[in-house]
Amino acid sequence: MNPVKTLWSLLFRLFPCPVPLGLHQVGSPGPDSPVLVTCNFHLTLQRLLRVLRRDGVDAWLLVAESRGVNVWCAAGGDEFNTHSVVSSVKTSGIANKVKHRRLILPPLAAPGVRAADVHDQTGWKVSWGPVRARDIAQYLSEGKKRDEPMMRATYDWKERLDTGLGSLFPFYLVGALGFAVLAPTLLPAYLWVAAACFVLFMLACPWIPGEHGLTKVLILDAALGLALLAGEILWPSGTFPARVHLVIAMVSLLVYGSELGGLASTMPSDLDPFMAKLGIGAVGNVAWAGTVRTELLNGYRELQLEHERCIGCRQCYQVCPLGVWEMGQDRRAVQARPQLCTACRACLVQCRSGAIQARPTRLGLEHGLG
Ligand code: SF4
Ligand code: SF4
Numbered sequence: 001m002n003p004v005k006t007l008w009s010l011l012f013r014l015f016p017c018p019v020p021l022g023l024h025q026v027g028s029p030g031p032d033s034p035v036l037v038t039c040n041f042h043l044t045l046q047r048l049l050r051v052l053r054r055d056g057v058d059a060w061l062l063v064a065e066s067r068g069v070n071v072w073c074a075a076g077g078d079e080f081n082t083h084s085v086v087s088s089v090k091t092s093g094i095a096n097k098v099k100h101r102r103l104i105l106p107p108l109a110a111p112g113v114r115a116a117d118v119h120d121q122t123g124w125k126v127s128w129g130p131v132r133a134r135d136i137a138q139y140l141s142e143g144k145k146r147d148e149p150m151m152r153a154t155y156d157w158k159e160r161l162d163t164g165l166g167s168l169f170p171f172y173l174v175g176a177l178g179f180a181v182l183a184p185t186l187l188p189a190y191l192w193v194a195a196a197c198f199v200l201f202m203l204a205c206p207w208i209p210g211e212h213g214l215t216k217v218l219i220l221d222a223a224l225g226l227a228l229l230a231g232e233i234l235w236p237s238g239t240f241p242a243r244v245h246l247v248i249a250m251v252s253l254l255v256y257g258s259e260l261g262g263l264a265s266t267m268p269s270d271l272d273p274f275m276a277k278l279g280i281g282a283v284g285n286v287a288w289a290g291t292v293r294t295e296l297l298n299g300y301r302e303l304q305l306e307h308e309r310c311i312g313c314r315q316c317y318q319v320c321p322l323g324v325w326e327m328g329q330d331r332r333a334v335q336a337r338p339q340l341c342t343a344c345r346a347c348l349v350q351c352r353s354g355a356i357q358a359r360p361t362r363l364g365l366e367h368g369l370g
Pocket of ligand 1: 319321322324343344345347
């Protein structure tokens with residue numbers, strides 16, 4: 001693997017880093033070996049191959065089109081979709097390699113790849129594998145059974161630092177360039193304060209009051225603002241020494257916190273619904289205003305289950321990364337923990353009976369949704 005590409009995809013995850021599509025052989029797979037599917041993002045493929053080889057897995061690995069973006073972001077943006085998987089099944093030659101017709105997909109692909117449509121168009125059945133690559137070996141060795149932790153997304157400190165670094169480093173760099181050009185004497189202060197804020201915020205995130213990224217940083221910024229005010233009062237001559245550091249910390253935290261919801265599958269985005277409310281609905285060809293996800297997050301729509309239409313296929317239960325859905329005694333779905341929903345749309349996309357709908361709320365009707 002190319003180390004420059006690896007470093008690029010690690011630090012600039014906001015930008016695509018594609019690898020060629022096709023079929024990889026992991027270990028010594030045969031005609032009965034499992035067929036795993038992943039995206040064509042360089043870092044994902046590299047990490048997946050490393051984990052599978054380390055764990056001694058023998059499998060076929062299909063790399064499908066996601067425009068060089070990771071599974072979660074590409075599926076949410078419809079770049080990793082049903083067509084990606086269908087075309088990779090049809091063009092890779094996998095049908096000649098195995099006797100079975102079963103694909104294993106990461107469940108974080110569920111907002112983009114519709115399992116029922118893949119089956120209808122190829123005859124291959126989709127099973128949802130574990131959320132994390134490190135659980136694949138156990139999942140396979142236990143007869144493709146997932147326990148609850150394998151099905152649910154997490155966002156622990158390593159994941160926060162990893163995704164945070166990949167998404168926020170470009171912002172850090174832009175800030176450094178700005179200081180280098182406009183205020184070079186303050187550059188050292190910026191470099192260490194912004195970096196320290198990033199590490200501390202990502203590590204301490206779950207314990208900072210507030211439910212989402214933006215609320216958390218607003219609380220922190222309010223505290224830092226009070227410290228700034230206190231400093232100005234205690235040093236009335238206007239030479240409060242930590243003034244610059246506090247301002248840099250407040251701005252850095254605001255950027256980090258606003259991005260946080262977009263990084264994690266366990267948190268709803270703060271930024272998109274906020275921007276949509278401000279009337280900023282798109283940048284370039286990336287739009288968020290008017291999407292079902294943003295309308296769910298803004299409370300204009302809500303997920304509703306039509307119990308009678310549920311056919312008990314369990315797809316919603318299997319793909320929800322937060323465990324919102326349970327299967328009831330009557331083998332139909334129950335919305336057990338709606339408060340955990342991050343509006344990823346995976347259940348909506350997978351429900352082939354139409355039992356799950358995103359219906360307009362009263363607020364949505366007031367805003368013109370039909
Ligand atoms: S209930 Fe919410 S979080 Fe779960 S799959 Fe559906 S939209 Fe995603
Ligand atoms: S609600 Fe839809 S996806 Fe969930 S079990 Fe019922 S039919 Fe399947």
